[in-house]
Amino acid sequence: MGEAGGLRERKKLQTRAALADAALRLALEKGPDHVTVEEIAEAADVSVRTFFNYFAHKEDAILGxxxxxxxxxxxxxxxxxxxxxxxxxxxxxxxxxxxxxxxxxxxxxxxxxxxxxxxxxxxxxxxxxxxxxxxxxxxxxxxxxxxxxxxxxxxxxxxxxxxxxxxxxxxxxxxxxxxxxxxxxxxxxxxxxxxxxxxxxxxxxx
CATH class of the missing domain: 1.10.357.10 (Tetracycline Repressor, domain 2)
Structure with a gap:
């Protein structure tokens, strides 16, 4: 894998980790039933569309x-x-x-x-x-x-x-x-x- 490909993969891993971290933090603060996809995406500074590129639903992100x-x-x-x-x-x-x-x-x-x-x-x-x-x-x-x-x-x-x-x-x-x-x-x-x-x-x- 070239340098550009490696950079893209690292970026994907960082985005996934940011979403998982945000989901966990919000679930601990509010309870998993009271967290929304929109809140997780906003906390990770990505769009809702980007969220669904990594996770099928909010529970997937909370599980990380x-x-x-x-x-x-x-x-x-x-x-x-x-x-x-x-x-x-x-x-x-x-x-x-x-x-x-x-x-x-x-x-x-x-x-x-x-x-x-x-x-x-x-x-x-x-x-x-x-x-x-x-x-x-x-x-x-x-x-x-x-x-x-x-x-x-x-x-x-x-x-x-x-x-x-x-x-x-x-x-x-x-x-x-x-x-x-x-x-x-x-x-x-x-x-x-x-x-x-x-x-x-x-x-x-x-």
Whole structure:
């Protein structure tokens, strides 16, 4: 990509970030239900038309999802060392996003807002479904698993679930860093959550 192309991409990233920051600030001040697209665009000093070039609706801007995270995650899966375990690859993917959010100073504020709003949490989960499918497909390909294989799907899905659980726990234990909670969660996944698991299938389900 040439210098002009690189400048355009940086400008787009800056505009997206400005809109996401404005949406978060207004949602925290007024509540997510009382923020309008017009207010977000004005706060970011862009037109409403420009807003819709980046986000489908105001909730997208409040969530502040960065498509670059998925691009980097898929690239990380394609270029992971051959001897790196799939769950380890997911650890790197998750921590890459975490570093970005912590660097921008938005992790706690946006996370708490989303976790306190059932509608935002629901929209985040819905918007993550396609990302998860792409990650599962990429991880399955790297692992040499056929389409529809259970293992890559479980690895990606449980990593996502661990992130959601960690953010919820961080609300009640803010003194524990998110990265620390996340590492503990991944360690539990790696070790097996319940090593005494062993249902008696002959008893059936009462």
């Amino acid at each position: 999802r960065n498509p670059e995270h998925l691009v980097r995650a898929l690239e990380r899966m394609r270029t992971a060392p051959p001897d790196e375990s799939p769950l380890t690859t997911m650890w790197y993917v998750v921590h890459d996003v975490l570093r970005d959010l912590e660097r921008d100073g938005e992790l706690t504020r946006r996370g708490e807002l989303i976790m306190s709003s059932p509608s935002l949490l629901y929209l985040l989960m819905l918007s993550s479904i396609d990302d998860e499918r792409q990650l599962i497909a990429a991880l399955g390909e790297r692992m040499g698993e056929p389409a529809g294989a259970l293992r890559p799907a479980l690895i990606v899905s449980t990593a996502g679930a661990a992130c959601r659980v960690v953010m919820e726990l961080h609300k009640t234990a803010p003194d524990r860093p998110v990265a620390e909670l996340l590492d503990e969660a991944f360690q539990l996944l790696a070790q097996g959550i319940d090593d005494a698991y062993g249902p008696d299938y002959q008893k059936g389900i009462s």
